[in-house]
Amino acid sequence: MRLIEAWTFGVAFAGYAVGLFFYVGYALSRREMWGRWGRRVLIFAVGCQIVSLVTRVMAARTVFGQNWYVPWSNWFESFSFFAFLIVVGFLLIETSSSLPILGVFVVPFAGLALLMSFIEPLLSGQASIVRAADLGLLLSSARAIPQLPPALQSYWMAVHVPAMFVAYAAFTNAFGLGLAYLIQERQIKSRRPAEFIYRLPSLEELDRLIYKVIFLAFPVLTLGIILGARWAYEAWGRYWGWDPKETWALITWLIYLAYLHVRLAGGWRGRRTAYFALFGFAVVLFTYVGVNYLSVLHGFLSGVGR
Amino acid sequence: MKKLLLIGVSHKTAQVERRERLSLSEAALPDFLGRISGAPAVAEAVVLSTCNRLEVYVLTESPSAARELIEKELAARWGEGAPPWYVREDLAAVRHLFHVAAGLDSLVIGEGEILGQVKRAYEAALGARGTGKFTNVLFQRALYVGKLVRAETRISEGATSSASVAVSLAGKIFGDLTEKNILIVGAGKMAELSARNLLSQKAARLTVANRTLDKATELAGPLGGRAVPLEDLPEELLVADIVICSTGAPTPLVRAADVRDIMARRRGRALFFIDIAVPRDVESEVNGIENVYLYNIDDLQAIVSETVGRRRSEIEKATLLADRKAEEFCRCCESWQAGRPAPFAHSDFLSRSSVGGPAADATFLE
Structure with a gap:
């Protein structure tokens, strides 16, 4: 079981890299074929990672007898699940917009998230890389199936965290699109646009896509926060306690609320809203990773809380 | 052994004033072809x-007789003197046709129109039963090579006129132009050209603002547009998406301060100014305003010359x-x-790209 889990994960990881390679090839060669292959490879990799996640749960259940086991509790699991959702989000966007070129702007972040998933032992000082062989050790220690802390053995864990992650992954996509928008905008504004602007979608299209992604992700984020509050009530006896994670989740929520507000009511379009998407993502990153070092209650990734 | 013979006159050998006499109208072509x-x-x-060339491709058993016949036909259309024609045989003729189809012999290198013209010429001959086994294969092959060269090289990449550059830029700002x-x-000639170019992209509503309303009506009418006096410019800028300026005004008509006010009322909708007037109609500071x-x-011309250089x-x-x-x-x-x-070598291009489609290469020798 562990073997299937490890192998499918490896294949998925390689698949994301190969998918990105195809998208870059598509951007450079202008051959539709590359874009189609990038998509196929990503779908395959996503399938592999689903198998990997399922087998991981099954392994944890049989080996540790953990009935509430969900594969997004520690550093490694959380980042690789995040990468998985980024790619799923991208595939949805690509399907609805048929713009494979966007892969160049989004898929690298999935790759980064996957790389991030391995480095926890380095950060916590449990491992260091001196020899090449240490890399394998690092991987296996990062990928070990954790004992779920009692605080996380709850069905809320199975709904609250995925809701937050879906929203965060969508915001990552919006971030990638925002980058594409700003590059395209700057090129056209320069009056001497490089040739590649004809490869990128139009400003209006990108602007609308960013809006759509945030518009759809915002209710999911809202739901995630509400579920989290409900869980907090059951676990800690209060809905809201201004724990840093809670505070920052609220800040994230307010930023995207502000985005939707200025766009819908303020008539903002274009560059400023693209910056909003970038800024919002920076806050998401802080809420996701940075806050773990501040929050005792939510310090599951950093070890502060344990 | 039959020979392929090409006799032609093109923009490379004759000025447009003389070429005009040779060019065949669609009505005159069947007669000429039949003869x-x-x-x-x-x-x-x-x-x-085409407007740039008249070329006759024949397959013949007796090249000298065929050549005499074609030269007589061309000379009759040309008037006094012998037209500055070129004659190519076999491989040289095939090569020439392939170059023509690829846009390598065009006035604007790599232009795409010629491919359609070659296709129509072939279809006309096919319809008149003037073609046979050889020319059928030859011309279908030429069309394929025309597509292949454009797909494999960057010979026809980018826009090569100011008007088409403006259109493609508009496409990169607005995406779909149909609702714009x-x-x-200003009702000048250049404005009309750009407008026609944009309208061919099915941009929706056209408005012409001009100092004299009559001239505006004159231009707007045939294009299905609306004419307004120049005084309405501020209101019109509120609803416009693409603005083409070409007046002869000595000072800028569109000032940055005005555009700033207008943008505040447009709720962030982008505005694209194409200023083809000299002296300029739009203050250059306008480009610094967000979404403008x-x-x-x-x-535009700098972009054109870049494209031409690249081609x-x-x-x-x-x-x-x-x-x-x-x-x-020729080997085949x-x-x-x-x-x-022997079959034609299948180019790797067809298996890798969706451009040509498998039909282009498949059945020449059946």
């Missing part, structure tokens, strides 16, 4: 007539490819005439 392909010396014939409003300020894009005539650097590669395909064609024809038909 050539009906001659006993000619086995198969295709006539390619075009405002033309300004290109003047120099910007030029691809000529060598494209020529090589067309030549290789011509040689391959030889084997074909020797009774050992």
Whole structure:
């Protein structure tokens, strides 16, 4: 079981890299074929990672007898699940917009998230890389199936965290699109646009896509926060306690609320809203990773809380 | 042994004033074609007539008789003197046709129109039963090579006129142009050209603003647009998406301060100024305003010359490819005439790309 889990994960990881390679090839060669292959490879990799996640749960259940086991509790699991959702989000966007070129702007972040998933032992000082062989050790220690802390053995864990992650992954996509928008905008504004602007979608299209992604992700984020509050009530006896994670989740929520507000009511379009998407993502990153070092209650990734 | 013979006059050998006399109207073409392909010396014939060239391709058993016939036909249309024609045979003729189809012999290198013209010339000859086994294969192959060269090289990449650059930029700002409003300020010739170019992209509503309303009506009417006096410019700028300015005004009509006010009321909708007037109609500071894009005539021309330069650097590669395909064609024809038909080499391009489609290469020798 562990073997299937490890192998499918490896294949998925390689698949994301190969998918990105195809998208870059598509951007450079202008051959539709590359874009189609990038998509196929990503779908395959996503399938592999689903198998990997399922087998991981099954392994944890049989080996540790953990009935509430969900594969997004520690550093490694959380980042690789995040990468998985980024790619799923991208595939949805690509399907609805048929713009494979966007892969160049989004898929690298999935790759980064996957790389991030391995480095926890380095950060916590449990491992260091001196020899090449240490890399394998690092991987296996990062990928070990954790004992779920009692605080996380709850069905809320199975709904609250995925809701937050879906929203965060969508915001990552919006971030990638925002980058594409700003590059395209700057090129056209320069009056001497490089040739590649004809490869990128139009400003209006990108602007609308960013809006759509945030518009759809915002209710999911809202739901995630509400579920989290409900869980907090059951676990800690209060809905809201201004724990840093809670505070920052609220800040994230307010930023995207502000985005939707200025766009819908303020008539903002274009560059400023693209910056909003970038800024919002920076806050998401802080809420996701940075806050773990501040929050005792939510310090599951950093070890502060344990 | 039959020979392929090409006799033609093109923009490379004759000025437009003289070329005009040769060019065949669509109505005159069947007659001309009939006279050539009906001659006993000619086995198969295709006539390619565009505004830049008149070329006659014939397959013949007796080249000298065919040549005499075609030269007589051309000279009759040309008037006094002998037209500055060129004559090519066999491989050289095939090579020439492939170059023409690839846009390598065009006035604007790599232009795409010629491919359609070659296709129509072939279809006209086919319809008149002037073609045969050889010219059928030859012209279908030429169309394929034309597509191949454009797909494999960057010979036809980018826009090569100010108007088409403006249109493609508009596409990169707005995406879909069908719902956009075009405002033309000044009813000059250049404005009309750009407007026609945009309208061919099905941009929705056209408005012409001009100092004298009559002239505005004159331009707007045939294009299905609306004419307004120049005083309405501020209100029109509120609804316009693409603004083409070409007045002869000595000072800028569109000031940055005004545009700033207008943008505040447009709720962030982008505004694209194309200023082709000299002296300029739009203050250059306008480009600094958010969601406003300004290109003047120099910007557009700089992009055009960049494109042309890029295409030029691809000529060598494209020529090589067309030549290789011509040689391959002739080799196949030889084997074909020797009774050992060899198929054309399938280019790797078709298996890798969706551009040509598998039909282009498949069945020449069936």
